Amino acid sequence: MDWTFVSNLILAGVRMATPLIFLALAELYSQRSGLVHIGLEGLASIGSLAGFLVSLVTGSPLLGMAAGAAVGILVNMIYAYATITLCAEQIVYGMAINIFAPALAAFIYRVYFGAGSELVQVALMETVAIPGLKDIPFLGPLLFDQTPMVYLAYALVIFTAIYFNKTKSGLNFKAVGEHPKAAATLGINVIGVRYAASVICGALAGMGGAYLTTCYTTTYVDGNVAGRGFIALAAVIFGRWSAGGVLLACLFFGFCDALQIRLQVGSFGVPYQFFQMIPYLATVVVLGIIGMRKAGPKASGKPYRREER
Amino acid sequence: MKNTNKLVNILVPLASVLLAFLIGCIVMLALGANPLVALQNLWVGAFGSLRNLGTTLSRATPLIFTGLCACFAYRCGVFNLGGEGQFIMGSIVCCVIATQSGITGFPGILLCLVAGALAGGLWAMIPGLLKIYRGQNEMIISIMLNYVATLLMGVFYTNWLRDGSVPQTVSVPKETMLQRMFGLRFTSAFVIAVVIGLLTYYFLFYTSKGFQLRAVGLNMTAAQFNGFAVRRYILVSFIVSGAIAGIGGSAELLGTQYRLINGFASGYGFDGVSMALIGQLHPLATMLVAVFFAALRVGSTTMQAATGVPTSVSDIIQALVIVFAVAGLAMVKLPEFKAAIDKLSAKKEVK
Numbered sequence: 001m002d003w004t005f006v007s008n009l010i011l012a013g014v015r016m017a018t019p020l021i022f023l024a025l026a027e028l029y030s031q032r033s034g035l036v037h038i039g040l041e042g043l044a045s046i047g048s049l050a051g052f053l054v055s056l057v058t059g060s061p062l063l064g065m066a067a068g069a070a071v072g073i074l075v076n077m078i079y080a081y082a083t084i085t086l087c088a089e090q091i092v093y094g095m096a097i098n099i100f101a102p103a104l105a106a107f108i109y110r111v112y113f114g115a116g117s118e119l120v121q122v123a124l125m126e127t128v129a130i131p132g133l134k135d136i137p138f139l140g141p142l143l144f145d146q147t148p149m150v151y152l153a154y155a156l157v158i159f160t161a162i163y164f165n166k167t168k169s170g171l172n173f174k175a176v177g178e179h180p181k182a183a184a185t186l187g188i189n190v191i192g193v194r195y196a197a198s199v200i201c202g203a204l205a206g207m208g209g210a211y212l213t214t215c216y217t218t219t220y221v222d223g224n225v226a227g228r229g230f231i232a233l234a235a236v237i238f239g240r241w242s243a244g245g246v247l248l249a250c251l252f253f254g255f256c257d258a259l260q261i262r263l264q265v266g267s268f269g270v271p272y273q274f275f276q277m278i279p280y281l282a283t284v285v286v287l288g289i290i291g292m293r294k295a296g297p298k299a300s301g302k303p304y305r306r307e308e309r
Numbered sequence: 310m311k312n313t314n315k316l317v318n319i320l321v322p323l324a325s326v327l328l329a330f331l332i333g334c335i336v337m338l339a340l341g342a343n344p345l346v347a348l349q350n351l352w353v354g355a356f357g358s359l360r361n362l363g364t365t366l367s368r369a370t371p372l373i374f375t376g377l378c379a380c381f382a383y384r385c386g387v388f389n390l391g392g393e394g395q396f397i398m399g400s401i402v403c404c405v406i407a408t409q410s411g412i413t414g415f416p417g418i419l420l421c422l423v424a425g426a427l428a429g430g431l432w433a434m435i436p437g438l439l440k441i442y443r444g445q446n447e448m449i450i451s452i453m454l455n456y457v458a459t460l461l462m463g464v465f466y467t468n469w470l471r472d473g474s475v476p477q478t479v480s481v482p483k484e485t486m487l488q489r490m491f492g493l494r495f496t497s498a499f500v501i502a503v504v505i506g507l508l509t510y511y512f513l514f515y516t517s518k519g520f521q522l523r524a525v526g527l528n529m530t531a532a533q534f535n536g537f538a539v540r541r542y543i544l545v546s547f548i549v550s551g552a553i554a555g556i557g558g559s560a561e562l563l564g565t566q567y568r569l570i571n572g573f574a575s576g577y578g579f580d581g582v583s584m585a586l587i588g589q590l591h592p593l594a595t596m597l598v599a600v601f602f603a604a605l606r607v608g609s610t611t612m613q614a615a616t617g618v619p620t621s622v623s624d625i626i627q628a629l630v631i632v633f634a635v636a637g638l639a640m641v642k643l644p645e646f647k648a649a650i651d652k653l654s655a656k657k658e659v660k
Contacts, residue, residue, distance in 0.1 A: 089635075093639075095586070096632050097632075099579050099582070100628035100631065104625060227453065237449075271468045274464065287450060288443055
């Protein structure tokens, strides 16, 4: 065990945690408004395709991220309409999104590239070092020499923590997820907040997906989200529905992911699939250990109807 | 009123299918194909001859298993999204027994099916136990276990049971393969699937245990107050649901694939959830929906050859059906919609 191994591990862990942070924050906003969203996996898959295509056509990974966000919002509006306006069961509809969005992504990819099996690749986003901070010994190059998206993810975590705890608007937002009827009597527009949450959720989930094709791997393959949408759900539970907790949970799962890749390289004569299982098994073990204490928003999962008394 | 409800429950999925096909046709037009020719080829490819019908039934078989798997658990109010993992675990154990035990013929097949059911049931027991003892989200756990099962299968076909230089397992011996029926592509696996579907239907709707299981699914708190052992029902429904998928995995291996290989069973779990949701958790309807979507997939190959429309358009249509059906079924439950229906039927009575 030498320093390069450890520093490479941390570097990879931070990089792997980033898409999880986007996805988990997406889930956090959705659940805080009372919408349990298990369709993140689907949103991320269509986001990753949009990110891939746009950065391929324009040559700009940043535009790719923006496209991922836009497409994420569009697809999530279907979910929002069905669950908020039509009061469809959230779990069931999230599942519908998980089936619909990846199918759409796969179809668009086939149509765009034809049946040819030629592997198309895009350039990844360049890292931008933060002057001053990157010169901190050891940690500097690991944490402050990353792509702008990594910084954005951390900025979003800080913003979310402040928003939900220190601002009136954030407290109103949380009230909608805890007790929509009480919130409505206080003059909060419950339906409006839930739609707003869905826009944020769609954008963040789309970006989480787009990160995979603009900052992580150079190409799109079906199934590239690889369960991250669900691991992010687990991260929200593990992080006890708070921005800081979610960040720590994502870093933990990110490191599990980084660890499995490093161990694969080391091989040790064990079939590599056993290492690949690490992030998934870690999720099961963590969820099994912490159990489901009732810490989430109380009205999460329940539809809201204005005329119901 | 009850009759209108039933009618609406059938009309909504039908309307969703029509709407999905309509959008499918628009997409085909946009791709420069004639939708009518495409649809005709789709039909011919799926049902045009006995041979094609056999292929359709063969493709439907695994979907019926995973559909019933999703259906059974959700009837008890728990979401088993791990059908794919349970299916794969069944097929892995089946593969080991079929290729290593030396037991062949009918006893071998029977042993494989039972072992597959056990493997699937045990794999589903993990999320079941975590659900009842730790209150943990069964959906995330069961999905994570799908990935673990898929990777474990990878160990078998790249390493432990690898067949020479090709990354696939050795083949199931000829004597243990399920026989084809009437010289067509589908095997007795289809019959097993249908029998299990009928048994599920009978159990859920004609036995008191099945009634109690559905009661737990409809209202857990009320069932608890009535003294039903809610936790036991949840665990049992998980195990049975996993066992159904596990038998499916065995049957698919012995009847169609013969070897584990990259991509085996990929997507079957979520497909099963689609079938169950569109079939509104009714076992018989779920089976019909599975045959319908299998037809769509089989037919789309012919369609692609004739018109150049990619086969993945069938996945889009399937996905659209579920997006529309679930939203539609929620819409008809809205009070505004119910009021409108009542008004309509009241008018009719006046006339």
